[in-house]
Amino acid sequence: MPAVPYVDLRGRHALVTGGARGLGASIARRLARAGASVTVADMRRELAEKLCAGLTEEGHRAAAEELDVRDASAVARLFAELDERAHPVDILVNNAAVDVSKPIEHLTADEVTRVVATNLLGPMYLCLESYRRMVARGHGHIVNILSTAANRTWTEAGPYAAGKSGLRAFTHTLFKEAQRDCLGIGVTGVMAGGMETPFVLDRFPDADTGLLQSPDVVADTVLYALSVPPGSVVPELVVVPRSESSWP
Template identity: 65%
Template sequence: MQVDLTGKTAVVTGAARGLGAAIVTRLAGAGATVWAFDIRQQLLTDLCDQLAVEDVTIKPMVVDIRDAAQVENAIDTVCGTSGTLDVLVNNAAVDVSKPIEHLEAAEADNVVTTNLLGPIHLCLSTYRRMIGQGGGHIVNILSTAANRTWTEAGPYAASKTGLRAFTHTLFKEAQRDCPGIGITGVIAGGMETPFITERFPDTDLSKLQDPGIVADTILYALSVPKGSVIGEVVIVPRVESSWP
């Protein structure tokens, strides 16, 4: 996608690898100053080193998005340093693949807090700032699980379904509060990332999509001219079994 984000500031969560790293790379390549949020310090360092070889510089920050105070402090730092926050991509997510019969409360709590409350924390801290500056764009990475679930995915499906509902509500409020703010939900199907391959090593990789395709879809959403907005988009492998 040919998108010029020169002079824009972006925050990407779950940025250290997989889809997050692909998004960071695409946004930085389009000219944005990208703040890469992740809880994993070493993976952030590895990403910075990798991108430095490609002459791409990002701003890494260790942030636990489950902690609302950490999120608020991190967004304060971004805005205080860069002046504005133009793009937020809520990508961070975790999963525990267990039957509900064997699921522990702490495991369910971690999934829902990371996948639902974490993005909400980011939106609460960012949206009011975007209203103040008169524009911006929030992209929430959803999942086919927000539309149709499967076994061993109870908390994950619940969190992504909840985030989809929150995204729809935020879209309606942005229409009312500030038409300059774009809200986009990206329903992404299976991707060839550690999120799948580490948990399911026997997965047929030919049935997964490159995370770069999903990152390009985000750039497409950001490229739409003022006056229009992509409220929700679905990007899945052609053989995706969980859609529709």
């Protein structure tokens, strides 16, 4: 799908977690093509660097950072380094997520910890670091990528649904606090349905891709949330394939 920049993001810096592939890569491309400088944070350094090299060749500004969002100290170091470079985060997109598709009786404690730490604690760590900085500067926007699992779960998705439900609650709370603390800060949860990405296809290689949506559609939804004029904000958006079975 061609890039459709709904908003001029020149002069703004975006940080996208899990940005090396799939939905994260689609979001990073959309933001860069709308004019933002983009930091692609991912544990897959080589993939992140390849994506950024391609964006740089197009004339955009993009840099890769290796980051495990479960590591609160690493998250804090990244924000401190960006501050030192005079490159504060204006737009944070918490996209990094994992899943382990198993019945609850077969899950291990380590698997549960990995999913919940990545999908809930990680975004919370990033919000903690970015939100206080945005309040100090008087502006910014945080986008948390949610899932229909935050609304209606299914079997073999216990930790995933728990993490996404928790992140939705945290996002709603952050939205209310931004209303109190700083009206220049936007907070948006994007609840996405099934996408044709490695996140789905690596676990379900036989999935019917005709029932999935392009990640570019969800990336355009993120861009729309950033396009709303000052004085308004979109607190939550839902974008699903027409055949989505987990909504409503």
